[in-house]
Amino acid sequence: MEGLGCRLRSPSTFHTLVIRQQRHPERTPASRAPHAPRHPRGAAGMTVTSTLTRPHLDLSLYLVTISLDERDDDRIVATCQAAVEGGATLIQLRDKHATTEQRSALARRIIDAIGRAVPVLVNDDINAAIAADAEGAHIGQDDLPPTVARQRLGPDRLLGLSVHNDAELDYALAQPAGTLDYIGLGAVYPTQTKEVKVLGIDGLRHLAARAHAHGLPCVAIGGIGGERLSDIATTEADGIAVVSAICAQPDPAAAAKALLTRWKQAH
Numbered sequence: 001m002e003g004l005g006c007r008l009r010s011p012s013t014f015h016t017l018v019i020r021q022q023r024h025p026e027r028t029p030a031s032r033a034p035h036a037p038r039h040p041r042g043a044a045g046m047t048v049t050s051t052l053t054r055p056h057l058d059l060s061l062y063l064v065t066i067s068l069d070e071r072d073d074d075r076i077v078a079t080c081q082a083a084v085e086g087g088a089t090l091i092q093l094r095d096k097h098a099t100t101e102q103r104s105a106l107a108r109r110i111i112d113a114i115g116r117a118v119p120v121l122v123n124d125d126i127n128a129a130i131a132a133d134a135e136g137a138h139i140g141q142d143d144l145p146p147t148v149a150r151q152r153l154g155p156d157r158l159l160g161l162s163v164h165n166d167a168e169l170d171y172a173l174a175q176p177a178g179t180l181d182y183i184g185l186g187a188v189y190p191t192q193t194k195e196v197k198v199l200g201i202d203g204l205r206h207l208a209a210r211a212h213a214h215g216l217p218c219v220a221i222g223g224i225g226g227e228r229l230s231d232i233a234t235t236e237a238d239g240i241a242v243v244s245a246i247c248a249q250p251d252p253a254a255a256a257k258a259l260l261t262r263w264k265q266a267h
């Protein structure tokens, strides 16, 4: 175990963060690389001493899987594999019609198929995330409170929360340090994937700036495709989360590659 002490600047104060790096021999270094959050947060004047072994979080190209009325786990696994081949940096299994057992079995298949090349998070279902030994979970505002989710996930898994407006962002920002790793901001544009209010690019700009001012990473979601990346790149979003722009494409690997290339070029 190695120790690393550093002082990190937040808008209001300095925090001291002590990170002890640990090795997990059963997990690949790529997915379980010890890391510090880019913007650790803590209450004003507080000394944060933590042992962080969370997977590295790269929000650049976040694949959220399509939720099919008729289950097709082979297709979901193949899409995840292709997306990772194309450069997806994070995967969320989003299956709105599955049981916890079905979700955890599918999450496990995805993890095995991609060999933990990137973290896999499970949407809505902490039990499935834990049962599959997934790298984390994503929850919504109507799910269990983030502090409860964090308690159940433990300190070594990633946790994301959806945010659609200022009040929901206030709630995210009020969570104790170390609870959330990122927020999803949407829907930026109209989407066929689910019924949700549209923020627009200025709404995204506003919420992303607020999140960043508090050191909370954020990913833009909703109706995002290649032609919109240059606009999104003018905001402080750390990345893009997509369903249709990868899952509904004939060649998901090529689609992921094109999205990541455009996203990088836009910066």
Ligand SMILES: Cc1ncc(COP(=O)(O)OP(=O)(O)O)c(N)n1
Binding pocket: 062, 064, 092, 094, 123, 124, 138, 139, 140, 141, 160, 161, 162, 163, 183, 184, 185, 186, 194, 219, 221, 241
């Ligand atoms: C990255 C990301 N952002 C937002 C959401 C939406 O979550 P939620 O509001 O809980 O809605 P459902 O996805 O559960 O229908 C997300 N899944 N991922």
Ligand SMILES: Cc1nc(C(=O)O)sc1CCOP(=O)(O)O
Binding pocket: 064, 162, 164, 184, 185, 186, 187, 188, 190, 191, 192, 193, 194, 196, 221, 222, 223, 224, 241, 242, 243, 244, 245
């Ligand atoms: C799952 C989800 N959540 C959203 C939110 O705003 O909370 S928008 C969304 C759907 C994203 O799908 P597509 O990339 O196909 O538009």
Ligand SMILES: [Mg+2]
Binding pocket: 123, 124, 138, 139, 140, 143
């Ligand atoms: Mg949800």
